[in-house]
Each structure stands twice: as C-alpha cells, then as structure tokens.
Amino acid sequence: MTASFRDFEHAGWTDPAVCASYEDLMAGLTAQSIEALLDGAGVAPGQSVLDVATGAGHAAAAAQARGAEVTGVDFSAEQVRLARRRYPAVRFEEGDAGRLPFEDRRFDAVMANYGVLHFPEPERFFGEAFRVLKAGGRLAFTVWDLPQKTRLFGAVLDAIRIHGALDVGLPAGPGMFMFADPSVSRPVLAAAGFVACFVTPVPQTFRAASGEAILRTLKTATVRMRGTLQRQQDGSADAIDAAILRALEPYRDAEGYAVPMPAILTVATRP
Secondary structure (H helix, E strand, C coil): HHHHHHHHHHHHHCHHHHHHHHHHCHHHHHHHHHHHHHHHHCCCCHHHHHHECCCCCCCCCCHHHHHEEEEECCCCCHHHHHHHHCCCCCEEEEHHHHHHCCCCCEEEEEEEEECCCHHCCCCHEEEHHHEEEEEEEEEEEEEEECCCCHHHHHHHHHHHHHHHHCCCCCCCCCCCCCHHHHHHHHHHHHHHCCCCEEEECCCCCCEEHHHHHHHHHHHCCCHHHHHHHHHHCCHHHHHHHHHHHHHHHHHHCCCEEEEECCEEEEEEEEE
C-alpha cells in the first residue's frame, strides 16, 4: 500500500505539466502560509534550516531572505530542477522525506509547507525531522484545514459524493486532512519525541478569475483531487463540475472568486 501511494504521488509531482500548473494556479495560495511557517519554525539569521517537500523552493527562498542557511529537499527531480532555476543561490537536493539524506542534529529548524499530506508514512518523516534537528530545534508544518472550512476542497468532495464516487481505485494513503486535527497530530509528534506542540489556523483565500479557472486548477494543478476527478464515469463529470461551481457561488465577487482556504500550522520542539 505504502509503495503504491508513494509511486502515485511521485508520478504526479514529477510530471512537468502538473508542476507548471501548480506554480501558475496554486502557488499564490500556498505562499500565503510561508511567513507564518517561518515564524513558527523560528527562522532567524544564521540558523540552519531544512525545507522538506520544497517544491519550487518558495519557502526555502523566504527563509534565506531572513538570513538563514537553507537547504531544500524534494523527492521530485522536476521540482528540484525548477527550484534551482528559480532560486540559484539556495541549495536544493533530491531526497525522500522518510529517509532524509542528512546527518543527525544538523538543523536548527525543519519545515514543510503542505508536504506532510503527500507523505506515504508521515510518522517516518516526523522521526527523521526529530533525528536531524538540534536540541531545542523546531519542526513546523502546514496542512489544509478540514474540508468544511477549506471550501474549495469541501465543494469538490461534496459534489463527487452526490454525483459520482469517492472510491475510484486510487492507491490508499494517509487521510489528506488527518493532521488538521490536533488530537491526531499531537500524539503522533509526541511519539516521535517532540514536546511543546501547538496548533494554530492560518486564514487564506484562494482567488480565481472564473469558474473555468477553478475547474482547471482542480484538474491540472493537484494530484489526489485530479486523480479522483479523472476517474469519474463520463456521465457524472459535467454534473460534478456544475455542483462545484454552485457551491462556490457565494464566494463570487467583482474580481471572480474569493474562496476561504485556511491552513493549519503545527509547531513542535525537539527537547
């Protein structure tokens, strides 16, 4: 199960078209969490910082702009290539979150901006983060809030539930929203050895100029949502699309759509 989910995620995030669409359509949303993430990690001048699942490198570059010594790591060679091209002054490496290619107690901070929900074994990442952190170092990560609050995802899941099927044969993996719940994240982090765990919401807004742009984002710039939508029966696809846009109608404004998409920031410390 684990290997197949990893392969599914890896295939998605090494696809140049998916990476490009994510950058064009989703990066403006996920970047809204970066300053809160860096604050939670305690990023400051002279600190050594590891950014896991760095993607195109935006959070890593923001940490470097604060004067930190930063390394970004991602399991996607395509994402590493894009990050190196965009931020040539930052160090980027290819590597797996469940087996970080770094020595023990190397970093003052480890962070992951929306990476944890893509990991096949999040507990292994937490253990690896603990291993590579110095005493007193912080782990900080963001995930999406629950679907009833992240209205874009809530609209999609509700539409599929009514007009299609959620079980379409995708490889099984950890729940996409499991770490939005502190009652889940706190004991898992404690089991890895972390202390002083705190959890806080980060308000964010997804902006799209049109309904067409919303549907394009879901179908080209995500992996799990895209896979679920692609596997719907032909007769249900149009009904799902229409239901998504009906659900998001309350969030239309003069500039298109402004959809609530809050994040959850979790921070814990290695004693």
